[in-house]
Every structure is written in C-alpha cells, then in structure tokens.
Amino acid sequence: DIQMTQSPASLSASLGETVTIQCQASEDIYSGLAWYQQKPGKSPQLLIYGASSLQDGVPSRFSGSGSGTQYSLKISSMQTEDEGVYFCQQGLKYPNTFGAGTKLELK
Amino acid sequence: EVQLQESGPGLVKPSQSLSLTCSVTGYSITSNYWGWIRKFPGNKMEWMGYISYSGSTSYNPSLKSRISITRDTSKNQFFLQLNSVTTEDTATYYCARLWGGYTTDYYYDYFDYWGQGVMVTVSS
Numbered sequence: 326d327i328q329m330t331q332s333p334a335s336l337s338a339s340l341g342e343t344v345t346i347q348c349q350a351s352e353d354i355y356s357g358l359a360w361y362q363q364k365p366g367k368s369p370q371l372l373i374y375g376a377s378s379l380q381d382g383v384p385s386r387f388s389g390s391g392s393g394t395q396y397s398l399k400i401s402s403m404q405t406e407d408e409g410v411y412f413c414q415q416g417l418k419y420p421n422t423f424g425a426g427t428k429l430e431l432k
Numbered sequence: 433e434v435q436l437q438e439s440g441p442g443l444v445k446p447s448q449s450l451s452l453t454c455s456v457t458g459y460s461i462t463s464n465y466w467g468w469i470r471k472f473p474g475n476k477m478e479w480m481g482y483i484s485y486s487g488s489t490s491y492n493p494s495l496k497s498r499i500s501i502t503r504d505t506s507k508n509q510f511f512l513q514l515n516s517v518t519t520e521d522t523a524t525y526y527c528a529r530l531w532g533g534y535t536t537d538y539y540y541d542y543f544d545y546w547g548q549g550v551m552v553t554v555s556s
Contacts, residue, residue, distance in 0.1 A: 354540075355535055355536060355537075355538040355540075356535040356536075356540075357535055357538060357539075357540025357541075358540075359542035359543070361543075367548070368526060368546035368547060368548050368549055369526070369543070369546055370546075371542060371543065371544050374531075374533060374542045374544075375533050375535050375540070376535070378533075380544070410475060412477060414477075414542065414543070415540075416532070416540035416541035416542050417538060417540045419479075419490055419492075420479045420492040420493065420494070421479040421541060422479065423476075423477035423478070423479070425475060425476060426475040426476075426477075428475075
C-alpha cells in the first residue's frame with residue numbers, strides 16, 4: 326500500500342495567517358491527490374482534487390500544489406471557519422490511502 | 433443535489449456481523465462508483481471498498497475475507513457487511529461517491545460526496 330505521511334499533526338494559526346499542511350507519499354502518485362476538511366460531527370468535505378484543482382464552492386483561499394511524492398495544502402488567510410481536521414488521500418492505486426490528519430485550530 | 437445517508441445499528445457484539453445501508457438521493461447508483469470508508473478513534477481513515485455502476489466490487493485486501501458490498505438498484509441503496517467483527521472495528525463508517533480524473537496518463541479517484549457517518553461500537 327502507498328503510505329501517506331502528513332505533517333504537522335496539529336497547528337494553531339491566527340486570523341489572516343497563512344497555513345501550510347504537507348503530505349508525502351511513499352511513491353510517486355502523479356498528482357492523484359485530494360484534500361478534505363472535516364469539522365467536528367460532520368462528514369469530510371472535498372477541497373482539492375488532482376493535487377491542485379479547487380472543488381466547486383470551496384473558497385479561493387484554499388490551494389493545493391505539489392508533484393511526485395510531495396504535496397501541500399495552503400490556506401492563504403486563516404478564517405474562523407477553517408478550524409477542523411484536514412486529510413490528504415491518494416487515489417492513484419488501490420487501496421486508496423489517507424494521511425493521518427492535521428488538526429487546525431485558531432490561535 | 434447528491435445526498436447520501438448511512439443507517440444501521442450503532443452497537444454490534446464481537447464475532448457478529450456489521451450491516452449498514454447507504455441510501456442515495458439525487459443521483460443513480462447505476463452510474464459511477466460508490467464506496468465505504470471508516471474513521472477510527474484517533475482520526476485514522478481507511479478505505480474499505482467500492483461497488484461500481486455495474487455491480488462489480490473491489491475491497492481493501494486487509495478486509496477481503498470479511499467484507500461484502502452489495503446494492504439494490506430499485507431502492508438506490510448500497511450496503512456494507514463486515515463479518516466476524518472485533519473491538520478493532522469500532523469506528524465511524526461513511527459512504528461516499530467516488531469520482532475520478534486524469535492527471536497526465538494516470539487515472540485517480542477521490543470522494544466528492546459523503547454521508548454524515550454512523551458510529552458503530554463493537555462491544556459485548
């Protein structure tokens with residue numbers, strides 16, 4: 326299975342701050358990566374697919390980048406509603422696998 | 433709008449079978465792929481398997497001997513059965529629609545619509 330190593334495990338950010346979350350795959354996943362946000366008691370919401378494509382309805386402050394084995398999710402200006410847990414997921418090979426999650430809190 | 437909703441018992445005894453239903457509205461399950469994912473306490477997520485528009489299935493090898501995903505197209509529902517459960521199967525179970533795309537020459541999957549999840553505890 327492809328292992329997805331996500332970092333950091335948690336972080337806190339101030340309003341307006343730029344936040345970056347990293348995800349490293351154990352092999353090249355050719356940009357077959359998605360990012361999700363999950364708020365407490367809610368289901369995961371798709372943010373980014375194909376490493377850098379923004380899902381419809383997702384605010385433009387979210388962006389994804391990367392290639393090969395290294396990917397990142399950036400929030401350009403932290404907002405209150407961005408608190409939650411963020412997951413990466415590789416969809417290139419079965420079984421699809423997920424990162425361990427990053428808990429983002431407002432400082 | 434595509435909506436998915438899981439249902440099923442919240443408590444299952446060890447060695448018994450876990451059975452969940454995913455009811456889909458706004459989209460036919462005879463199109464696309466439909467999957468089950470679970471989230472363990474502590475946030476670890478595991479892809480369990482999917483059923484395709486044609487009824488074919490694919491399962492996580494870690495579960496292959498215990499899992500079955502089936503469907504009822506007349507009700508637009510698909511189902512998860514997990515046999516011989518243990519306390520390690522305690523998790524929140526989600527159903528989701530798989531969507532796919534191409535990047536250079538490679539096809540990849542992602543989950544664009546999710547159910548709200550159902551928490552299942554395995555305990556005697």
